[in-house]
Amino acid sequence: MLVGTAVREIVDEIGLAEADVQKRAAFLDLGPRDAELLRRIRPRLTAEVIGEFAARLDRHLASFKETSGLLGSPGRRAKFGGVAERYLLKIAAGDWGAAYQQERIRLGVVHQHIGLEPRWYVGTYPRFLRVLFDAARAEFADDPASRADAIAACVKLAMLDVSLALEAYFHADHKALEHAARYDFVTGLPNRRYLAQKLDSLIARKAGYVDLFLVGINRFKTVNQTLGPEVGDRVLALAADRMRAIGDRADLVARVGSDVFAVVCADVCVPTAGGMTELILDGFERDFDLDGYSVSLGAAVGRASFAADASDRDTLIRRAEIALYEAKRLQTRVVPFHPEMERQSPEQLSILGELRLAIAAGQLELHFQPKVRVATGEPLGAEALLRWRHPKKGLMPPGLFIPFTEETDLIHPVSAWVVRDALRQLGEWNKAGIGGSVAINIAPRNLLDSGFPAEMAKAIADGGADPSRLMVEVTERGIMTDTRRAAESLQRIRDLGVRVSIDDFGTGNASLVYLKDLPTNELKVDLIFVRSMARSERDAAIVRSTILMAHSLGLSVTAEGVEDQESLDMLREYGCDAAQGYFIAKPLPAGEFARWWMERSGRG
Ligand code: C2E
Ligand code: MG
Ligand code: MG
Numbered sequence: 001m002l003v004g005t006a007v008r009e010i011v012d013e014i015g016l017a018e019a020d021v022q023k024r025a026a027f028l029d030l031g032p033r034d035a036e037l038l039r040r041i042r043p044r045l046t047a048e049v050i051g052e053f054a055a056r057l058d059r060h061l062a063s064f065k066e067t068s069g070l071l072g073s074p075g076r077r078a079k080f081g082g083v084a085e086r087y088l089l090k091i092a093a094g095d096w097g098a099a100y101q102q103e104r105i106r107l108g109v110v111h112q113h114i115g116l117e118p119r120w121y122v123g124t125y126p127r128f129l130r131v132l133f134d135a136a137r138a139e140f141a142d143d144p145a146s147r148a149d150a151i152a153a154c155v156k157l158a159m160l161d162v163s164l165a166l167e168a169y170f171h172a173d174h175k176a177l178e179h180a181a182r183y184d185f186v187t188g189l190p191n192r193r194y195l196a197q198k199l200d201s202l203i204a205r206k207a208g209y210v211d212l213f214l215v216g217i218n219r220f221k222t223v224n225q226t227l228g229p230e231v232g233d234r235v236l237a238l239a240a241d242r243m244r245a246i247g248d249r250a251d252l253v254a255r256v257g258s259d260v261f262a263v264v265c266a267d268v269c270v271p272t273a274g275g276m277t278e279l280i281l282d283g284f285e286r287d288f289d290l291d292g293y294s295v296s297l298g299a300a301v302g303r304a305s306f307a308a309d310a311s312d313r314d315t316l317i318r319r320a321e322i323a324l325y326e327a328k329r330l331q332t333r334v335v336p337f338h339p340e341m342e343r344q345s346p347e348q349l350s351i352l353g354e355l356r357l358a359i360a361a362g363q364l365e366l367h368f369q370p371k372v373r374v375a376t377g378e379p380l381g382a383e384a385l386l387r388w389r390h391p392k393k394g395l396m397p398p399g400l401f402i403p404f405t406e407e408t409d410l411i412h413p414v415s416a417w418v419v420r421d422a423l424r425q426l427g428e429w430n431k432a433g434i435g436g437s438v439a440i441n442i443a444p445r446n447l448l449d450s451g452f453p454a455e456m457a458k459a460i461a462d463g464g465a466d467p468s469r470l471m472v473e474v475t476e477r478g479i480m481t482d483t484r485r486a487a488e489s490l491q492r493i494r495d496l497g498v499r500v501s502i503d504d505f506g507t508g509n510a511s512l513v514y515l516k517d518l519p520t521n522e523l524k525v526d527l528i529f530v531r532s533m534a535r536s537e538r539d540a541a542i543v544r545s546t547i548l549m550a551h552s553l554g555l556s557v558t559a560e561g562v563e564d565q566e567s568l569d570m571l572r573e574y575g576c577d578a579a580q581g582y583f584i585a586k587p588l589p590a591g592e593f594a595r596w597w598m599e600r601s602g603r604g
Pocket of ligand 2: 383441473503
């Protein structure tokens with residue numbers, strides 16, 4: 001809330017009409033004679049005296065850690081001194097009318113806004129009084145009666161002032177609390193409680209319909225975790241601005257969860273539901289500019305309507321949440337609520353719970369997709385791809401559980417299991433005379449966990465397998481969100497003798513310029529380009545230039561998603577190092593991979 005608005009509201013609310021202040025002054029026995037005495041001593045408040053007072057005040061506030069931060073920059077400190085000076089002159093002017101009151105309340109409100117609590121400035125009143133007393137003593141050196149009256153006037157004046165200061169402060173504080181209870185601190189938008197109240201009032205008003213759109217920012221959690229909460233807050237503030245821009249066409253725009261905004265439209269709304277969704281999503285089309293580099297986030301929208309989908313406020317919110325969850329899961333832009341969803345979502349939520357148990361129950365397994373040298377066709381190793389042998393649902397591909405897992409700490413035990421099992425498998429194959437390397441996939445979150453490299457080191461020491469036969473694949477996206485921390489973790493992993501590969505290259509924002517400083521050994525060109533390179537000249541060009549650039553940086557290249565002979569031939573022509581894809585082999589259970597290896601290496 002702006003200070004100006006707050007002052008006006010508070011003056012109204014405290015009911016501080018000028019007459020009211022005069023009444024208080026009368027109660028304090030502060031009258032015309034006091035005013036006259038004060039006016040007499042006022043000329044003695046010279047620039048020097050006041051400067052001294054302001055300097056003391058400044059030193060006082062600077063000497064406590066609670067208040068020193070409030071003073072801020074030298075510029076702000078100087079301004080603060082100026083305020084103290086003007087104020088001192090005003091209070092001693094013997095006129096406690098409207099102008100003085102406004103200023104007094106404004107100061108109280110400002111103190112509350114900047115967090116200067118009364119306990120830190122009430123102690124300055126004795127100092128202030130001393131300045132006035134000194135002036136009174138000097139002015140009435142030969143007139144003891146007037147001197148005593150002048151000193152009494154000073155005390156009364158300080159009392160009036162302190163009472164107004166406290167009243168304004170606490171009133172502003174109360175208002176701020178009220179505001180905070182209904183508004184979000186980071187974005188200044190109304191919060192979830194406000195949303196609930198608004199929905200209640202719209203429903204009570206018997207609006208024909210109330211559309212609730214919940215807008216989830218895609219990838220926000222990754223940004224927040226990798227770039228830190230400050231950048232996360234910046235993203236939220238920028239996103240809030242974009243949401244605010246549509247606010248005048250909606251009944252309410254609010255922030256209702258860490259990365260979720262809400263838009264409410266009742267029957268007076270101009271755009272149709274579809275139009276509103278487009279407006280919302282358009283706002284997220286543009287990249288977010290963060291400290292010089294831009295991040296594209298995008299958003300998903302879940303929608304539910306009163307009375308079509310829900311007949312009360314809580315159900316409406318819950319169903320819009322379910323629709324949003326569904327939009328995120330399907331990676332689509334917008335999903336309206338449908339009753340069918342309610343039957344699915346508890347099941348999805350329980351997946352995370354079940355997965356925790358699945359690790360201990362031995363339901364996870366790695367399948368191995370062969371990798372071959374493009375030039376000769378000889379086997380190079382495999383990428384280990386996770387599968388979950390679910391007791392009821394059968395063999396589940398990672399796409400059904402890894403994306404949720406990567407958003408939570410559950411990815412830590414999952415990745416730890418993958419590391420250990422891959423090393424165990426390498427050890428077994430080593431005994432059977434099967435060579436080559438195994439690449440495992442790790443999540444962005446693993447790279448942010450400073451304990452992860454150490455955990456890998458321990459697994460390597462325990463497993464006894466040769467670390468140079470292990471490789472980690474991390475997506476380009478996972479590195480780009482916090483390049484520095486990712487690079488640190490990757491360097492520590494590399495120091496163990498493990499190789500590093502950038503997965504899904506070409507789909508994120510990474511440029512080779514960033515990658516050249518990263519501890520990497522390999523790029524994997526994403527399958528969306530490779531799969532269609534035989535048919536799309538554009539995709540072929542992307543694959544070719546990626547290979548060229550990677551080689552110039554000393555990185556080897558694996559093409560993933562090779563689905564036909566033609567692509568493999570093209571890759572050979574482009575000088576690609578390794579290939580992986582259904583045309584060569586699908587991901588295979590460990591036993592089948594061993595047979596494939598024997599055959600390929602001419603020993604089967
Ligand atoms: P990815 O690492 O990019 O793995 C390649 C995916 O493409 C695999 O799907 C693979 O089966 C599939 N693929 C391979 N060749 C072809 C092809 O010729 N054509 C087509 N259309 N697809 C092909 P999968 O096994 O379903 O894995 C999907 C993603 O799940 C992986 O993408 C990876 O990001 C993630 N993932 C798999 N295992 C793990 C794991 O152990 N940990 C983590 N954190 N993520 C994993
Ligand atoms: Mg991979
Ligand atoms: Mg990939």
